[in-house]
Amino acid sequence: MKRFFYLLETTTYQIYSSIAELPISWDEVAHENAFLQTPYLKVLENVAPTNMQCFYIGIFKKSELIGVALAQYLDLNKLESFGERDRCIKTYVRNFIFKNFASHVLFLGNNMITGQNCYAFNETIDFETISKLLIRCASEITSYFKKQNITIHIVSFKDFYKECAIAFNEFAFKSIYEFNTQPNMVFELPHHWKNNDDYVATFSKKYRDQYKRAHKKFDGIETRALSLEEIITHEERIYELYHHVAKNAPFNTFFLDKHHFTTFKKQCGNRFVLCGYFDKERLVGFHTLLLNGSVLETYFLGYDNQVQKEKMLYLNMLYNMTKFGIENQFKKIIFGRTALEIKSSIGAQPIIMSGFIYHTNKYVNKVMANIFPKLEPTLVWQQRHPFKDS
Template identity: 50%
Template sequence: MNYKHQLYHHTSELPSNWDSIAKTSIFLQKDYLEALESSTPLNVRHRFVGIFQNEQMLAVGLLQLIDLNQLHTFGVRDHGLKIMLRNFLFKNFAGKLLILGNNMLTGQHAIAFAPESKPSEVLSYIKSLVMSEFEGQHIHILKDFPHEEIIYFQQPIFEKSLQFTSQPSMCFNSQEGWTKEQDYVHALSKKYRDQYKRARKKSLGVEKRQLDLREIIALETRIYELYLHVAENAPFNTFLLAKNHFSCMKEKMGESFRFFAYFEQGQLIGFNTLFQHEDLLETYFLGYDPKVQKEKMLYLNMLYDMVGCAIVNGFKKINFGRTAMEIKSSIGAQPEKMYGFMEHQAPWINRHLARIFRLLEPEVTWIQRHPFKEN
């Protein structure tokens, strides 16, 4: 194959033509990577990789080295003996992860290929690279590839890897002819139109506005408090954001990063964040005050606001990410499966990896809703 690679420890080392390869994903471009580097979670280290052939760069990718032993909690999905067993297994047999991709996002933000590259060969080379240069990591993971890219992994070097899929990514597609939020509401069936009206009525008295960098910095402590409530009560955590994460994103990404804040009587009670890239909106992190979330149906109203933002501004699709699939489907999002490939460095564990994965990441049961009127 005659490939070679370069590992970069810092974004300042990235070659000048990096973004010309990374243009397919905003999350692989220099601006985002620089913001990420300035606000990296304490238990995460980044390596940026370039793949070359005959001095020509064919692909760029993001590697994350994650140390789960530095976390005080993995989440609150389980209780009692089950959570003790899960924590024991993670700390002793899966505490150090090497991920090709971004574990803070949903989607294929692992690697971008030049048009003239051969993705199967590049991925084979990267697999060899991580096996040889990152031996200290318990598990190697290549994450969030769409179904049509599974073919790249159908080669001998991946035979021992577990192909897995967990919760789907929930994606919303704006319909042709929608120009305002009421067009979306009109397309809902009566049951879900009533849900929309009920949620909007509950939110009366809540002020929503977009914050600039100065305002984000001024409210940073409260923002982080709201973020932590959601993060620490999530089903599973592999990191916690740095306190300055949102201000770093706004400073570096500008109008590509949107921060929406929700206030009641002048007090910040919630927020959500979005990235915009061409005709796509990518949802990012959010937070809310648990004391008002249920009363104001705040999370559901945030979802409706994101839909409205996409329609009014001409975005064709919203990637809502994983988690809360049922409520996201109730506003019109559809599940899209993403696939990953995982291999444990201990052969005796790797042979039983499928069984262990089902224990650590049990299948989530949920009901898909269909909120739109039938044509």
């Protein structure tokens, strides 16, 4: 893709398809969000899912870079599966619609993670300008694909916290359908917690018993952070464990490349942690973390399903990630939008996030408010309150 240069009032922007083209000040502008910095973006460029293409947006005031953003194109026709856990009529209808009427999707933001990771600025920009910029960029990328005889069906602006969504709704997004999917589970860590004992001491009896039971079941499992060399050694097994979990998710729009975790470790070094779980030297599970300033971001994981059931592996992973966050004095942990009930049982709270979506066919777009809710899996869950004072 050639670099585009367009004027929006006093602000200009360029759209890039290669990390090598990015301005040298890119990481300085993106310094508060590791998911918009070049080490992570190089992971996407080098080992993106086979059905994904990324675009990088630089926003300028005169000749100075003041903002960065990410866009991702997904071709759902290349997907091996949308997810195999839920087999019901609604799921089959959803999959049919996506395959036939929404297979080419453009995201402004990062479809691979949960959280507000669409853009970053190093100075205050009003929401009216941001919303216009995002829509203009989406339009230009859509036109780029049209010239290649590819019709973008769906455009989605992904994951905004409530205050941003309200602001966007007042400006260029006001005519675009706003949706809420599963909440983002976020654990705000009290600053006075210094170690794991402080955390466990706050549990009510029921959840302290759950913690003890999980740790007793976990007996015999060795846990350790893996070096790059160890990740390379276990690469096939890591991917096998990841793929098992991903394939059995209720809905997928991509699958990671087999070299994703190895490349991530090469690019991000100590900021990327892959923790392995071993049963008699056999890798039976792993979780990953990205150290994002004062925020600990949970990333992808995988496990052997039989061991998970016997050893309560997933729950122990959540406890271990929380322990890591406390001991390393992170302000909060982003747990994402899956397994809501069990994440609430370890202390995470649901945070509603909004997205905006439109179909490029104006007739389909008119009924988006009727169609979209029917495509979302029905979610019934009970929030848990594990602490004494909750």
